[in-house]
Amino acid sequence: MLVAVFVIMAFFIVTIGVLSYKGFKKEFRKDVENNLNAILNLKVAEIVQWRKERIADGSAFMANQSFSDLVNRFIASPLNPDLPDRLGKWLKQMRSAYAYECISLLDTRGNKLISEPLQLTPVTSHLINDINIVGQTQKVTILDFHRDGHDGPIRLEVLVPVQSPEDPDKIIAVMVFVINPEVYLYPLIKIWPTSSRTAETLILRREGDSVLFLNELKFQKNAALNLRFSINNATLPASKAALGNEGIFTGIDYRGVPVISSLRTIPDSPWFMVALVDIKEVFAPLNTKWWTMFIVVVLLILSFASIMFSLWRRQRIRYFNEKYEIEREKAKTDKDLEESEHKFRETVKYLDEGYYSVSIDGYLLDHNQAFNRILGFDIGQDLKGAQLPDFWQNPDERKVYLDELIARGFIRNYLINAKTISGEKIVVLANSHLVKDEQGKLVRIEGTYNDFTERKQAEEEIIKLNAELEDRIAKRTNQLEAANKELEAFAYSVSHDLRAPLRAVDGFSKFVLEDYENKLDSEGKRLLNLIRSNTQKMDQLITDLLALSRVTRCELNVSGIDMTQMAISMFKEIAQDVPDKIRLKVDPLPEAYADPTYIRQVWANLIANAIKFSSKEKKPSIKIHGHTENGFNNYYINDNGVGFNPEYTHKLFGVFQRLHKTDDFEGTGVGLAIIQRIIHRHGGKVWAEGKEGKGATFWFSLPIKK
Amino acid sequence: MNHEVEILLVEDNPNDAELALRALRKNNLANNVFRVCDGEEALDFIFARGQFKDRNKLIIPRLILLDLKLPKINGLEVLKIIKTDPVTKLIPVVVLTSSKEESDLIESYRLGANSYIVKPVDFDKFIDSVRDIGMYWLLLNQQPDIKKLIK
Numbered sequence: 126m127l128v129a130v131f132v133i134m135a136f137f138i139v140t141i142g143v144l145s146y147k148g149f150k151k152e153f154r155k156d157v158e159n160n161l162n163a164i165l166n167l168k169v170a171e172i173v174q175w176r177k178e179r180i181a182d183g184s185a186f187m188a189n190q191s192f193s194d195l196v197n198r199f200i201a202s203p204l205n206p207d208l209p210d211r212l213g214k215w216l217k218q219m220r221s222a223y224a225y226e227c228i229s230l231l232d233t234r235g236n237k238l239i240s241e242p243l244q245l246t247p248v249t250s251h252l253i254n255d256i257n258i259v260g261q262t263q264k265v266t267i268l269d270f271h272r273d274g275h276d277g278p279i280r281l282e283v284l285v286p287v288q289s290p291e292d293p294d295k296i297i298a299v300m301v302f303v304i305n306p307e308v309y310l311y312p313l314i315k316i317w318p319t320s321s322r323t324a325e326t327l328i329l330r331r332e333g334d335s336v337l338f339l340n341e342l343k344f345q346k347n348a349a350l351n352l353r354f355s356i357n358n359a360t361l362p363a364s365k366a367a368l369g370n371e372g373i374f375t376g377i378d379y380r381g382v383p384v385i386s387s388l389r390t391i392p393d394s395p396w397f398m399v400a401l402v403d404i405k406e407v408f409a410p411l412n413t414k415w416w417t418m419f420i421v422v423v424l425l426i427l428s429f430a431s432i433m434f435s436l437w438r439r440q441r442i443r444y445f446n447e448k449y450e451i452e453r454e455k456a457k458t459d460k461d462l463e464e465s466e467h468k469f470r471e472t473v474k475y476l477d478e479g480y481y482s483v484s485i486d487g488y489l490l491d492h493n494q495a496f497n498r499i500l501g502f503d504i505g506q507d508l509k510g511a512q513l514p515d516f517w518q519n520p521d522e523r524k525v526y527l528d529e530l531i532a533r534g535f536i537r538n539y540l541i542n543a544k545t546i547s548g549e550k551i552v553v554l555a556n557s558h559l560v561k562d563e564q565g566k567l568v569r570i571e572g573t574y575n576d577f578t579e580r581k582q583a584e585e586e587i588i589k590l591n592a593e594l595e596d597r598i599a600k601r602t603n604q605l606e607a608a609n610k611e612l613e614a615f616a617y618s619v620s621h622d623l624r625a626p627l628r629a630v631d632g633f634s635k636f637v638l639e640d641y642e643n644k645l646d647s648e649g650k651r652l653l654n655l656i657r658s659n660t661q662k663m664d665q666l667i668t669d670l671l672a673l674s675r676v677t678r679c680e681l682n683v684s685g686i687d688m689t690q691m692a693i694s695m696f697k698e699i700a701q702d703v704p705d706k707i708r709l710k711v712d713p714l715p716e717a718y719a720d721p722t723y724i725r726q727v728w729a730n731l732i733a734n735a736i737k738f739s740s741k742e743k744k745p746s747i748k749i750h751g752h753t754e755n756g757f758n759n760y761y762i763n764d765n766g767v768g769f770n771p772e773y774t775h776k777l778f779g780v781f782q783r784l785h786k787t788d789d790f791e792g793t794g795v796g797l798a799i800i801q802r803i804i805h806r807h808g809g810k811v812w813a814e815g816k817e818g819k820g821a822t823f824w825f826s827l828p829i830k831k
Numbered sequence: 832m833n834h835e836v837e838i839l840l841v842e843d844n845p846n847d848a849e850l851a852l853r854a855l856r857k858n859n860l861a862n863n864v865f866r867v868c869d870g871e872e873a874l875d876f877i878f879a880r881g882q883f884k885d886r887n888k889l890i891i892p893r894l895i896l897l898d899l900k901l902p903k904i905n906g907l908e909v910l911k912i913i914k915t916d917p918v919t920k921l922i923p924v925v926v927l928t929s930s931k932e933e934s935d936l937i938e939s940y941r942l943g944a945n946s947y948i949v950k951p952v953d954f955d956k957f958i959d960s961v962r963d964i965g966m967y968w969l970l971l972n973q974q975p976d977i978k979k980l981i982k
Binding site for chain 2: 636675
């Protein structure tokens, strides 16, 4: 896998490298070619220009009337000393202006008439032939590179026919402009605009089947007009150029070195030009580039290989680690198993329950210490081989037990009436199961058992005690019922009989006040009225006490109560006798689930209290609020009245407990006790908060409907 | 004892009886009041038997003021008997008692009591109550002529 990834990545990197190198190489080669072409084009253009200028120089003389007049006259009278001077001046001027090596004037037969500078050497033989041609063509002609004589210097010559002033068709003389190529032409060809070791320009001429080098070369001496190659040389750029090919050509140059070259034919001339440069030199940077690329690719591949290698190594390490872990786990498991078995053996040994393994025919195969203890043996005694049925009180019971065990495969919490070795009767609680071999054949019975004697006795005791308890409860209930009935009778009697004397006291006091009005002084009347008012108080006390006892006695008829509505209606009912100055605020209260009769009484008492204890305020205000919390509906009523001393909060709900003087506030001190009983009977709570002079808040809670 | 009896007062407590009579008198209702002291006497009077066997049976009280706690036969039993007799059940019975027990109240109405008045401890209020009873049952309320029915 990793190897495949590596090969693919390496291939990828190499491909990228090769492609980018190729792209670069192409670009680079194009640059080189463009450079070569540009240089060659420039040179060709200059040479063409140079040739044009030479022809133009000649043409200027050919068509010059005054010059031809002068020549004509000079030919006619050669001895006129004036004329050669004048001609000499012409030639001298011309020569110095255009840097000709020498300008001479020849007659049509080839005799030198005059030359500048003065040269006494006879005219070279090839010229006579050329003069004739010029005389016939009557055109300015450039004589190509040649040597004057066998070892003479290389020269070019421009031949200009001089026309007769009388007859333009008649040539009277020929001008010869001798050009030394070393002055201008060769430097022009030789010059190279960039610094290059091997770059050079060739100028060539075709001669029959060969190509002749016309200029001196960088790497071969004496080449000009000497070096020639077959025109059919397929690899030589010079031959290719001489065949008229143009453009870029890659071949082998005269030295036998691979070169890249640009070929051109110079128009209106017999010349061809080649600009060339060694491939080795020009593509040297490419070489560097290639190496750079190679190194980069190799480095990339190497680094990738190292990453791969480290990944592989890590994988190997993990693999071996896992293998090691597995081996270790295995070793550990084996050890654990051994330990676990040991632990199991130890556990069984010291188990509080008796452990036994017994054959089907009742022979004990294995047992633990508790087994011995329960059956009354020494705990260390080996009982293997003992007959287990011996410990059954009744062998028939064992049969039933075995049948059930074999039928179901196991038995849970089976009570067995057993006996110890000393014959003491005990009860054991057994849990047993069958053990089968691989063929499913029954081999033995295993299980545990507990001494259940004490527990059984305890259970029996509990049953007995329970029965006694039931009995006692029934008795108590009867007593309670009787007491309740008695209480009812008492309450009835109180309600009925206690009032009668009160009524009598009040009534007869009134009789006295009415019948003996004249005989009583004001003190007597006051005292009688005190008697009367006290009977009223007594009556109220009785009423309240009866109400309190009724709360305890009566059954609750529970139903849903709209508490908001109830609180408001109770307030309206109670506040009837009170001036409207009380400001009441009732928040929406949670619905209660209780006995409406009693809850109405709770509201009545609380509201009455609130009104009563705030009655002395200038602006009495009462607030009723309720919310649900922790499974209870909590309600409170708050007033801004006299409040109470928080130290006596615990006394608030006691019977006949009053925290205010009767002179200040009327009351029997039973109202809150009644509230507490009602709320307690509903499973709720009552509590209060207050401060002296800062108002009071009375809370009660009722369980949310169950 | 053949004069008209308008109100039969069944009251064992002499104090209460005196108070009641005074209250009736104060309201000018005491002219034809007859008082009996226990349930037995009350029934004897109503059904003209026992010590009242010589009484003119046709004289039927127009209103019975019945206490509940009575010796011998208690008020509820008396009420039950009166209200099961086809003739006497037409007589309005006002239970006049000290008991504010709801069980008494319910039982009384179940047995056919026409009113249930708790005797106030305050005598002034008692007078008011008696006045209201007399005004209502004797003056305001219309009842059938029982004598005709007996005949």
